[in-house]
Structures are given as C-alpha cells and as structure tokens.
Amino acid sequence: MVPTDTIIAPATPPGEGGVAIVRLSGPDAENCLAGFFVGKRSPSQMVSHHLYHGRLCRPDGVLIDEVLVTIMRAPRSYTGENVVEIHCHGGSRVMSSILDLFMSTPVRLARPGEFTERAFLNGKLDLAQAEAVADIIQARSERACRVALGQLDGRLSQLIYRFADQLKDILTLVEAHVDFPDDEVGALDQGAVAEQLSALSGEMSRLADSFDTGRALREGISVLILGRPNVGKSSLMNALLGQSRAIVTAIPGTTRDTLEEQMVLGGFPVRLIDAAGVRSTDDPVEHEGVRRASEKASAADLILLVIDGSQELTDEDRMAMALCSAPRTLTVVNKADLASAFPMSEFLHFGQPIAISARSGDGLSALQAAIVDRLGGSSGGDVGEDVVIMERRHREALIQALAAMTLAAVAIDSGAPLECLALEIREGLSALGLITGETTPDEILDQIFGRFCIGK
Ligand code: GDP
Secondary structure (H helix, E strand, C coil): CCCCCEEEEECCCCCCEEEEEEEEECCCHHHHHHHHEEECCCHHHCCCCCEEEEEEECCCCCEEEEEEEEEECCCCCCCCCCEEEEEEEECHHHHHHHHHHHHCCCEEECCCCHHHHHHHHCCCCCHHHHHHHHHHHHCCCHHHHHHHHHHHCCHHHHHHHHHHHHHHHHHHHHHHHHHCCHHHHCCCCHHHHHHHHHHHHHHHHHHHHCHHHHHHHHHCEEEEEECCCCCCHHHHHHHHHCCCCCCCCCCCCCCCCCEEEEEEECCEEEEEEECCCCCCCCCHHHHHHHHHHHHHHHHCCEEEEEEECCCCCCHHHHHHHHCCCHHHEEEEEECCCCCCCCCHHHHHHHCCCEECCCCCCCCHHHHHHHHHHHCCCCCCCCCCCCCCCCCHHHHHHHHHHHHHHHHHHHHHHCCCCHHHHHHHHHHHHHHHHHHHCCCCCHHHHHHHHHCCCCCC
16 A cells, blocks of 8 residues: 655764754655744745755754755656755764654655655565665675665566566466467467477576575575685685784784674675684584584585695594585695695595695685686676676565466466466566565565664
8 A cells, every 4th residue: 555644764873973864755745844944935946856955944943054955846756755864963962863863744754665665565566676776775785785785776676577478378378278269369389388388487496596696696605615624724825815914923813703894806705714723622612613514514605625735634634524515615735836736536536626826826716716606706806797687585475477388388388278387477477566566465565674774
C-alpha cells in the first residue's frame, strides 16, 4: 500500500561535519517547512529542485539554524513524493533540534530504508534496483560498487524482464492452445516450445551461477595464510598488504594469535588472515593458536599454504598441510631467492605451487592473479558485460524459476495436458517476479528495507 504520511530522517551520518542534510518525504513535507522557514521566498513560491537560503525558526521566533533548502516536488523526486531537503550545519545538536522541530508537527521519524521503500512502492525503482542502493552504500571495493551501480541502472532488472517477457510469450501461445481447439489455431509445436524453454534455462542458470562471484564481491572473501612458524607468513602478509603491519621476526612462533587485515584484490574485498604458526608444542598459548588456525582453515574461502622452499619438509609442514582442503588451497613456496629444497610432487594435489619471495617481491603478482582466478574473477579487475547477481535471494528465485522450467520440460516430454505446462510457466514467472518485486511478500520486503541505514 502506498503510504500517505510524512517522514523525516537525517540523510547524513551522525557526528560533526561541514554540512548535514535532513530529508522529509510525504504530502505534508512542504507545508511543514512553510511553518518554520524564514527567507526571501516562502516554500510555496520555491521552484522545484532549486536551492534557497534562509533560516529555520521555532514558532516563537527562536533561531534553530541558518540553512539551504530544496523542494523536489512529486513525482520528480527519489521517493516519488514531495521531498524537502534541508542542508544545515553539521553538528548533532543542530540536527536533533531540527528533527524535534518537525516532529512537533504530523511528521514521524522514518524507519531504516523507508525512503527507498517509498521509491519502490511508488514505482520509481523495482526491488532489484532498490536493493542495489544498499549495496552501493555498503560496497567494499570499487568493483562491487560498479556492479551495484549497474544493478541500480536496471541491468539486472532488464535481463529479468526479458526472461519474463519470453516466458509470457510462450505462455500466451500455450494458453491459446488450451482455450481454442487445434483446428482453429493449429497444433502447438511442443518441440519448439521445449527448445525455447531450454535456451532460457541455460541463460537463467548462468545468471544463478554468477552468484559465487557476486557473493565474493558483496561480502568479501577470507584468505588464510597458513604454515609452520618461520616460513614467511607475516612477510607474505606484509608483502600483499604493501606495508609492515604484521611483526616479522626470525624466532619461530611470534605470530601467536591470528591477525586480520582488509585489502582489495582484483576488485574483491579480501580479509587477509595470518594464522598462528602451526607447530607441535606444549605451550598452552601456542596450542590455542594452532586450534584457532585449524578452525580458521575450515572457515576460510581460500588457504595460502606457505612452505619454506629453502628447507626440507618438516612434520609441522605436514601438520599444516593436513588442515588444508584441496579445492580451497594454493601452495605458496616462499624464499625462492634461496636455493630450493622443495619437494614439488608432495603438493601437486593442491594444484601447481607458486614460487615467491616475500622478501624480494618476486612471484607476488603471479600469486595475486592465482588468488583472483581461484575466486572466479578475472585478474584484470573488470566486471565485463555480464550481469552478476550479488543477493542470495536472487539466486534462490532463479533456482525456483529453473525448477519450474524443468517441470515444464517434463510436462512436454510426458505428453501431459497443456494446462500443466501453462501452470509451470506461470510458476517460473512468479519466481522471476520475486527478484523485481512484483510477487515479493511483504515480510520479505520488510527484511530487505530493514537492512538499509536510516535516512536512505
Ligand atoms: P612466519 O613465522 O611464518 O610469520 O615468518 P616471518 O614472516 O616472521 O619470517 C621468518 C623469517 O624468514 C624472517 O627472518 C624473514 O625475514 C624471513 N623471510 C621471509 N620471507 C623470506 C623470503 O622470501 N626470503 C628470505 N630469504 N627470507 C625470508
């Protein structure tokens, strides 16, 4: 249901700053402003989308702040309603006085995401576009931000609408054959319908698979650096980060607990974790560190198993190796600047080991490329033309649509009545509508908008 009340919220984060913005949306936004604004023009005389200087005063004349205001009249606004933005001084006291002032009128504080929810309810954005707004705000890398911007621009929605249009065309054809006898409309070419459904399924399935990359872009990935003490884990972490953050020493076991840093690799936000050295020990602190390393190894998206290539393998190397699972592990043979004693054959099940020198930096770019490659992205850092889905919800809806496509194909193969085929196609359409919001239940909408910040 389209809302009829007026809401207010700060549009800028709390704290001190040059300017803060308060935003109102709803039918009373302009009238409420008129009650407090003192300037050369009254709000009713203001041209939409222009900025006006003036003062906000309480009804008893007390000055609240000197401000710039703009009115964006419906429907040409973010929410599709009358929107007022007040640019005030960026202090928390000023902000709360302005909020108090307006909330003494029939204006209420907005819920998180309520402005975007109104934009959705008023048809300014579809649901996939609205979700992209939160993803842009929360993006942790430039590449993630670009994918979200593409989604806001409607790239994902257009693809979904195209799938839906194709399905609707097929449905119309099938329903015509349900409603009219064959001698009027001719026999349905079921083979052709099956082919179209199969081509569509292929496209949907590729889009669903893009979630692995999309998830990595949106949520980031954890890369664990694992190995026995002194193989050069901290040195590698520093080299990847390009700074001296982890402590590097020649005494085994210095990195007693795990250390985490954030970085961006090939456009993916990465949590780089330096695990405690894996070593057999009686020291309880070390022991706890090893236990945590093993826990982190199970949880990590990718493990860099670091081996000192200048030394013979030790039992501790083998302990570290035992914590690694092959599909998620890259073997990094460090200290390539020294003579090699590395037994290549023992590691081949983890894929081709990568020789580096954390000290000289040799091999680091090959390692970075290999990491990005394992994460399913191109090391060029470009998203390319393909649309990528970043929401688990979108993948689930696509899987639901694909299941309906499979059942539609079964209906054709088994010679079931055309009503069954039509039913499955309608199911597929309804699943696609979950992505763009046509068929999304209210409680899911509440969850989606609830993850926005207040004022957005
Ligand atoms: P960690 O215990 O695995 O974190 O190992 P560190 O990063 O603390 O390194 C242990 C020792 O190996 C230090 O003396 C480093 O300077 C040295 N080291 C690390 N990487 C290299 C390398 O690529 N070549 C050489 N020659 N020494 C290295």
